[in-house]
Amino acid sequence: MTGVLVIEDDDRIRLALLLALEDEGYRVRGAGTAEEGLLMQRREPADNVLVDLMLPGLDGFECIRRLRRDDDVPIVVVSARDDTHDIVAALEAGADDYVVKPVAIKELSARLRALRRRARATHDPVQVLTFGRLEISPDAGEVRRAGRPVPVTRTEFRLLCELAEHAGRVLSRQQLLQRVWGYDTGDERLVDVHVGRLRQKIEDDPGNPRHLVTLRGLGYKLTR
Amino acid sequence: MTGVLVIEDDDRIRLALLLALEDEGYRVRGAGTAEEGLLMQRREPADNVLVDLMLPGLDGFECIRRLRRDDDVPIVVVSARDDTHDIVAALEAGADDYVVKPVAIKELSARLRALRRRARATHDPVQVLTFGRLEISPDAGEVRRAGRPVPVTRTEFRLLCELAEHAGRVLSRQQLLQRVWGYDTGDERLVDVHVGRLRQKIEDDPGNPRHLVTLRGLGYKLTR
DNA sequence: GGTTGTATGACAGTTGCGTGACAAAACCGT
DNA sequence: ACGGTTTTGTCACGCAACTGTCATACAACC
Numbered sequence: 001m002t003g004v005l006v007i008e009d010d011d012r013i014r015l016a017l018l019l020a021l022e023d024e025g026y027r028v029r030g031a032g033t034a035e036e037g038l039l040m041q042r043r044e045p046a047d048n049v050l051v052d053l054m055l056p057g058l059d060g061f062e063c064i065r066r067l068r069r070d071d072d073v074p075i076v077v078v079s080a081r082d083d084t085h086d087i088v089a090a091l092e093a094g095a096d097d098y099v100v101k102p103v104a105i106k107e108l109s110a111r112l113r114a115l116r117r118r119a120r121a122t123h124d125p126v127q128v129l130t131f132g133r134l135e136i137s138p139d140a141g142e143v144r145r146a147g148r149p150v151p152v153t154r155t156e157f158r159l160l161c162e163l164a165e166h167a168g169r170v171l172s173r174q175q176l177l178q179r180v181w182g183y184d185t186g187d188e189r190l191v192d193v194h195v196g197r198l199r200q201k202i203e204d205d206p207g208n209p210r211h212l213v214t215l216r217g218l219g220y221k222l223t224r
Numbered sequence: 225m226t227g228v229l230v231i232e233d234d235d236r237i238r239l240a241l242l243l244a245l246e247d248e249g250y251r252v253r254g255a256g257t258a259e260e261g262l263l264m265q266r267r268e269p270a271d272n273v274l275v276d277l278m279l280p281g282l283d284g285f286e287c288i289r290r291l292r293r294d295d296d297v298p299i300v301v302v303s304a305r306d307d308t309h310d311i312v313a314a315l316e317a318g319a320d321d322y323v324v325k326p327v328a329i330k331e332l333s334a335r336l337r338a339l340r341r342r343a344r345a346t347h348d349p350v351q352v353l354t355f356g357r358l359e360i361s362p363d364a365g366e367v368r369r370a371g372r373p374v375p376v377t378r379t380e381f382r383l384l385c386e387l388a389e390h391a392g393r394v395l396s397r398q399q400l401l402q403r404v405w406g407y408d409t410g411d412e413r414l415v416d417v418h419v420g421r422l423r424q425k426i427e428d429d430p431g432n433p434r435h436l437v438t439l440r441g442l443g444y445k446l447t448r
Numbered sequence: 449g450g451t452t453g454t455a456t457g458a459c460a461g462t463t464g465c466g467t468g469a470c471a472a473a474a475c476c477g478t
Numbered sequence: 479a480c481g482g483t484t485t486t487g488t489c490a491c492g493c494a495a496c497t498g499t500c501a502t503a504c505a506a507c508c
Contacts, residue, residue, distance in 0.1 A: 074342075086321045086330040091334040096342060098335075102310040110315040111322075118298075118320060141394035141439040153496060154441030154464095154475090158401065190498060196455060207455095216453065216506065377485055413465090420466060431466095440464065440495070444499060 002116065003027040005046035007037035008078070009055050013101070017050065020105040026112075034058035038066055045071060048112050049112065051095075053079040053086060061093045068094035074115040077144060083209070129164045131211050131224050134202055136164050145202055155180065156198045157193075163212065163222035172219040195220055226340065227251040229270035231261035231287065233279050237325070241274065241302070242307070244329040250336075258282035261382075262290055269295060271343075272336050275319075277303040277310060292318035295355065295432045296309035298339040302327060353388045353433050355448050358426055360388050369426055379404065380422045387446040419444055 004026045005151065008014040011032070013214045015042075018028045029046065031037035034055050041049060049067060053060035064075055079088045082100040090098050096115055129136040135144040138161050141172060158180045163171060171179075173188035181190070195214075199206040211222055228250045232238040235256070242252045253270065255261035256277045265273060274290060277284035287300055298321075301314045306324040308322065314322050320342075321335050353360045359368040362385045367374045382404045387395060395403075397412035404412070419438075423430040435446055 084331045087328075087331045088334040091338040096338055104311075107308050107311045107315075110312040114315045114320055115342075118339075139393045141442045141445065154439075155497075157442070187499080189500090192454065193456080193498075199455095214454070236501075379486070413489085416465065417467085418488075423466095438465070 003046035006030045008052040034063035064093040227270035232276040258287035288317040
């Protein structure tokens with residue numbers, strides 16, 4: 001799910017935008033001032049930023065410039081003013097798009113998508129799931145323990161990814177058989193064996209597993 | 225100087241746009257129909273395409289889709305209609321921006337710049353991809369190892385570029401077959417053979433590949 | 449202490465990969 | 479069009495790694 005940060009001082013409009021975007025399936029958060037927004041973006045970057053031009057304190061143009069300095073996040077200006085001069089200035093400052101209020105939420109959403117399509121191509125970030133000092137990159141097909149690559153086999157890798165994807169939740173042997181092996185039926189012991197082998201590789205003390213733990217009678221889970 | 229292609233059937237508007245853009249410093253060319261525009265873009269790609277939605281014959285949406293299929297060129301829709309439905313549809317079809325006629329040329333120009341900034345971020349750095357002492361120039365069609373040119377065949381080159389473009393990620397044989405050969409189906413061993421040949425040329429010790437590595441059961445990836 | 453559920457080591461069959469050989473196809477200069 | 483050269487795809491073989499099964503040992507629960 002993609003996150004959107006809305007920087008807008010008018011509480012009513014901000015709330016309306018946030019609700020509408022949430023409805024469109026975005027993870028949302030809002031800020032009432034540029035300063036607050038910049039801080040939030042620095043702390044926990046969203047995938048898109050919507051920013052109003054008229055903000056108290058630091059104005060929208062400056063806000064855009066600073067966002068742009070830190071980050072390559074796609075920025076959309078949402079402003080009441082439709083003056084060409086403002087539009088040009090905002091785009092020059094580093095904004096990617098400029099829409100005039102009031103804006104149809106469907107249009108905004110489509111513009112955000114179009115923008116992310118472009119932005120994604122740049123970064124293509126490789127996802128990394130972290131469990132303590134254990135790192136799993138499903139894309140890279142790589143597992144690391146304390147930064148060192150751990151050679152795992154395909155089945156072990158799939159199993160680990162499956163567990164990682166549902167981190168913290170128990171998965172029964174049946175579920176694992178189904179998802180990793182595609183078996184509808186089969187010997188559940190098979191899972192045990194592979195879990196064991198995986199532990200040898202990823203746990204510091206395979207006898208006392210910290211991450212890949214057994215829940216007697218239920219199955220296995222991966223914890224942080 | 226950057227080139228802009230304007231696809232617009234109304235002669236007066238097209239001419240006005242072309243003149244105005246030329247004035248802004250763009251190298252311009254125009255097309256009166258989608259078919260003509262597609263042909264021109266294929267023959268000599270412009271850096272931006274402006275397209276009207278209402279075109280005789282192939283309509284704007286289809287035109288966008290076809291442009292997008294060939295190419296990653298930034299596309300801006302310039303339309304008289306400001307209906308949300310049209311905007312969303314155009315963006316979904318692959319357009320990057322949508323402006324409503326009449327449009328201030330300064331705004332249009334700023335939007336084009338903003339768009340190119342994004343597009344460039346994705347494309348320009350692709351000029352030389354470096355993996356240790358291995359350099360790949362997709363544009364120049366050249367591969368170098370420790371500064372020395374390495375003669376690779378076309379297929380090897382495509383394969384290498386495909387892997388380089390997704391550096392650090394595993395690509396399955398299926399994916400490679402699809403992307404390099406365009407096969408939807410076929411013998412996956414074909415990939416092995418070419419990977420092997422490529423290794424002979426680009427790896428210091430082809431037996432222990434450092435860059436073009438195998439992930440048993442998953443595929444291949446190129447690492448730094 | 450008995451029962452149930454889990455860990456693990458060994459093993460044989462299987463799979464996946466690298467490679468060299470070869471023929472077909474594409475390419476290229478004449 | 480022709481002949482030589484390079485490139486491409488197919489195949490078969492061998493090796494190494496992986497997989498699933500089983501038997502046994504161990505731990506948890508009642």
